[in-house]
Amino acid sequence: MARTWTKLAAGVVAIAVAGVAVGIAVTKPQRQPADHWANLGAPDLANGEKVFWAGGCVSCHADPSAEGDALKIMSGGRALKTPFGTFHVPNISPDKHAGIGGWTLAQFGDAMTRGVGDDGEHLYPSFPYGSYARLTPKDINDLYSYLKTLPPSSNVALPHELSFPFNMRIALGGWKMLYLTDAPRVQLGSADEKVKRGQYLVEGPGHCGECHTPRDALGGFQKDKWLAGGPDPEGKGSIPNITPGSKKVGSWSEDDIANYLESGFTPDFDSVGGSMVDVQKNIAHLPKGDLQAIAAYLKSVPAR
Amino acid sequence: MKSKVVIAAAIALCLGAGVAGMASAAGEPQVVRQGLMKKVGGSLGALSAIAKGTKPYDAATVKASLSAISESAKAFPEQFPAGSETGFETSAAPAIWQNMADFKARAAKLGSDADAILASMPADQAGVAQAIEKLGADCSACHQTYRLKR
Numbered sequence: 001m002a003r004t005w006t007k008l009a010a011g012v013v014a015i016a017v018a019g020v021a022v023g024i025a026v027t028k029p030q031r032q033p034a035d036h037w038a039n040l041g042a043p044d045l046a047n048g049e050k051v052f053w054a055g056g057c058v059s060c061h062a063d064p065s066a067e068g069d070a071l072k073i074m075s076g077g078r079a080l081k082t083p084f085g086t087f088h089v090p091n092i093s094p095d096k097h098a099g100i101g102g103w104t105l106a107q108f109g110d111a112m113t114r115g116v117g118d119d120g121e122h123l124y125p126s127f128p129y130g131s132y133a134r135l136t137p138k139d140i141n142d143l144y145s146y147l148k149t150l151p152p153s154s155n156v157a158l159p160h161e162l163s164f165p166f167n168m169r170i171a172l173g174g175w176k177m178l179y180l181t182d183a184p185r186v187q188l189g190s191a192d193e194k195v196k197r198g199q200y201l202v203e204g205p206g207h208c209g210e211c212h213t214p215r216d217a218l219g220g221f222q223k224d225k226w227l228a229g230g231p232d233p234e235g236k237g238s239i240p241n242i243t244p245g246s247k248k249v250g251s252w253s254e255d256d257i258a259n260y261l262e263s264g265f266t267p268d269f270d271s272v273g274g275s276m277v278d279v280q281k282n283i284a285h286l287p288k289g290d291l292q293a294i295a296a297y298l299k300s301v302p303a304r
Numbered sequence: 305m306k307s308k309v310v311i312a313a314a315i316a317l318c319l320g321a322g323v324a325g326m327a328s329a330a331g332e333p334q335v336v337r338q339g340l341m342k343k344v345g346g347s348l349g350a351l352s353a354i355a356k357g358t359k360p361y362d363a364a365t366v367k368a369s370l371s372a373i374s375e376s377a378k379a380f381p382e383q384f385p386a387g388s389e390t391g392f393e394t395s396a397a398p399a400i401w402q403n404m405a406d407f408k409a410r411a412a413k414l415g416s417d418a419d420a421i422l423a424s425m426p427a428d429q430a431g432v433a434q435a436i437e438k439l440g441a442d443c444s445a446c447h448q449t450y451r452l453k454r
Binding site for chain 2: 238240280281
């Protein structure tokens with residue numbers, strides 16, 4: 001996970017740089033309008049669990065040594081070391097004091113889709129809300145209610161240890177202004193429902209682009225390289241291209257891709273590795289239809 | 305005329321060097337260990353065909369595949385001498401040489417899990433599917449830390 005972390009935290013480089021780039025045009029954290037979260041009806045817990053696994057909350061918010069049922073204890077505490085300092089992932093269990101048990105749906109939804117914390121502060125994009133911004137209010141409501149069914153934990157995570165200027169949340173406004181959007185990452189010709197579902201899962205909860213898309217100097221995605229892979233920013237190994245242009249995945253059938261996500265095996269029986277292991281374990285909880293939808297979408301994106 | 309001979313000689317030299325290069329590559333630890341892993345992957349593929357029902361259950365195939373996995377897993381960690389950290393398109397992670405004992409223990413676990421399954425011999429398609437689940441967890445647990453795509 002350390003690798004994952006550095007990868008996702010690449011966005012943080014932008015804190016300083018983007019702040020300067022936009023002339024310290026610091027923007028205020030923007031919540032969703034209150035009615036965004038109104039009239040959602042009774043939550044569907046089974047769907048909430050699906051969103052939970054698709055979102056991979058476990059990879060960052062569970063204790064690093066957790067296995068089995070303990071994976072569902074969202075105690076936080078994982079230390080994510082990056083070149084800018086160490087992030088300590090917060091507790092999002094339903095504990096009223098240590099966790100988010102006291103949060104309203106709107107507070108939770110604004111954190112997930114706008115990167116706004118409970119004190120109205122900017123959250124770091126290392127929490128991949130840049131992708132979660134695409135979640136529907138219904139999925140947020142279902143996830144919110146599902147998280148409340150998980151065991152509480154009283155663990156209090158340490159504060160982040162970031163060096164100046166990365167420790168200045170206020171500068172994150174610049175990054176958000178440049179990059180925070182809930183627009184589709186690619187325009188697809190196909191209006192097929194299956195492909196659309198795949199687009200939602202990959203670009204939204206699955207946050208696949210956070211690792212598989214190379215970033216520019218300010219930590220934003222290179223728009224014309226969506227899912228094209230590239231060197232791991234930490235300088236170790238690389239993240240594979242998963243568009244139809246890849247020599248490898250490009251030659252896999254939809255079934256091959258769905259099967260990889262379900263079983264962790266490539267068509268030639270190589271086994272999943274690196275930071276993809278946790279992703280695969282989480283995503284394998286989704287129904288087959290959803291894995292097929294992800295595969296159909298990966299076959300539809302522009303070849304890179 | 306003369307230049308043609310020179311070119312021909314140069315081509316011959318190059319070919320020779322190519323062949324010699326390949327001959328020695330076959331014995332390099334990087335190449336040997338990749339071969340062992342390919343064998344592990346191939347064996348798992350044979351088991352998977354049975355688990356999925358694309359091939360009928362066949363005790364001889366199951367036995368041969370599990371034995372191949374067990375033997376390969378035991379030979380595998382011996383193929384990481386100092387100096388084999390890079391080259392020959394290895395995707396071995398530097399972490400192997402920093403945690404050799406843990407790396408060896410993970411290989412040993414794959415070997416002993418395959419042996420245990422052999423001892424109780426899966427008797428049908430469902431049994432083979434269970435075996436794959438168990439072995440598959442060993443594959444990804446090791447690849448998570450010790451394998452690095454380049």
